[in-house]
Amino acid sequence: MGVRSALVARESSWRSLSGGGKKLIKMAEAKEVKLHGFWASPYCFVVHHALKLKGVAFESVEEDLENKSESLLKLNPIHNKVPVLVVDGKPLAESLVIFEFIEEMWKEPPLLPEDPYKKAKVRFWADFFYKKLLPTVYVMGECEDEAQQKAAKEFKEHMSTLESGIQKDLPSDGPFINGDKPGLLDLIVGSWSGVFRVDAELVGMAELVEKEKVPLLHSCIASFSDHEVTKDLVVPHEKLLNHVRALREKALASAPK
Ligand SMILES: N[C@@H](CCC(=O)N[C@@H](CS)C(=O)NCC(=O)O)C(=O)O
Structure with missing residues (x-):
């Protein structure tokens, strides 16, 4: 297989995995994923599990909720709470909002019914x-x-x-x-x-x-x-x-x- 056909084969298998060309671009764009969380927070666990089940590589950043970091206050200035998911520098707060984003961004496996x-x-x-x-x-x-x-x-x-x-x-x-x-x-x-x-x-x-x-x-x-x-x-x-x-x-x- 030549270089070009190998690339095409790889792209199309990515496409079929992620369900289309647009999603391929989105996945390729999402380079850096960080989850700001707290070890005892079930809200954070929901997000952690969703990422794991979808095979998304991410870094966990443990926050001290007694002494909140400047970065947490900046990332979630409205609620000052964890979880916060940061994808390529863009923060998102609220576990169910983050979940919906993950579900939309990384389609497989789906964690919501199709119907x-x-x-x-x-x-x-x-x-x-x-x-x-x-x-x-x-x-x-x-x-x-x-x-x-x-x-x-x-x-x-x-x-x-x-x-x-x-x-x-x-x-x-x-x-x-x-x-x-x-x-x-x-x-x-x-x-x-x-x-x-x-x-x-x-x-x-x-x-x-x-x-x-x-x-x-x-x-x-x-x-x-x-x-x-x-x-x-x-x-x-x-x-x-x-x-x-x-x-x-x-x-x-x-x-x-
Ligand atoms: N509605 C939020 C709740 C998040 C939440 O309450 N997080 C707690 C940890 S379990 C927190 O950050 N508490 C810090 C505080 O209340 O100051 C969500 O669904 O993400």
């Missing part, structure tokens, strides 16, 4: 998770007594709503919510599963995600920690527990008496 209605349903349940479920996770971590127990009860109710909603809108044979491979909802639920275990301990329950009550979400979490790509980011339970306890002490000390 527009199903895609919208995945986004609906992701939004439900962020808006309805996560507030109860924070209350369990930061409050005591009645407020904490109430949040644990609400958490379980929302998990049941999520389970039945997904079963109805996005039926699959598992073991992931997305079927045999993880998708966005798996990344979200799997990324938060360590915090769920920590919160269970804080509220004095053996488990917050019960196999009998939410079998699909339970199966997603188990498969996530076994999967060849996503298992790389399992934070040791004691380490996360100590971190959440320290945040809890701070929140309790500053709560109005």
